[in-house]
Amino acid sequence: MIATPNYQALLQTAIDQARAGLAEGGIPIGAALYHEDGRLLGCGHNRRVQEGDPSAHGETDAFRKAGRQRRYRDTLMVTTLAPCWYCSGLVRQFNIGTVVVGESRTFQGGIAWLREAGVKVIDLDSQECVDLLGGYIAANPEVWNEDIGQD
Numbered sequence: 701m702i703a704t705p706n707y708q709a710l711l712q713t714a715i716d717q718a719r720a721g722l723a724e725g726g727i728p729i730g731a732a733l734y735h736e737d738g739r740l741l742g743c744g745h746n747r748r749v750q751e752g753d754p755s756a757h758g759e760t761d762a763f764r765k766a767g768r769q770r771r772y773r774d775t776l777m778v779t780t781l782a783p784c785w786y787c788s789g790l791v792r793q794f795n796i797g798t799v800v801v802g803e804s805r806t807f808q809g810g811i812a813w814l815r816e817a818g819v820k821v822i823d824l825d826s827q828e829c830v831d832l833l834g835g836y837i838a839a840n841p842e843v844w845n846e847d848i849g850q851d
């Protein structure tokens with residue numbers, strides 16, 4: 701890597717995706733897959749509500765939009781919220797080198813497990829991300845519980 705990336709700028713892409721999802725009536729969680737050279741490979745957002753697809757998380761949407769990549773070690777998964785177990789599994793499966801998290805206060809997901817496995821996890825503890833999702837959860841608690849697999 702030539703220089704330390706501007707993680708806040710990368711996060712902005714994910715936040716823009718989260719806001720797009722909210723505007724569509726969906727859960728405001730967004731993600732982006734970047735190459736460490738700064739190229740945006742793909743971005744996306746949670747589409748559970750919009751498409752009736754419980755597997756369409758922000759991270760999986762960004763991953764699919766990025767298409768096939770030869771390797772993922774040099775990529776960064778940037779997401780507004782700590783990745784759930786399912787998306788943490790995706791990071792492990794494809795050996796994504798770095799995960800940049802907007803916040804982990806609302807939900808911790810699998811970030812401790814990722815760190816144990818040697819994945820670089822950067823938590824930006826963004827108040828904007830906390831407020832964006834917090835407002836949605838307060839208004840739609842049942843959709844959120846469905847998303848994280850809680851009864």
Ligand SMILES: [Zn+2]
Nearest residue numbers: 757784786787
């Ligand atoms: Zn997920």
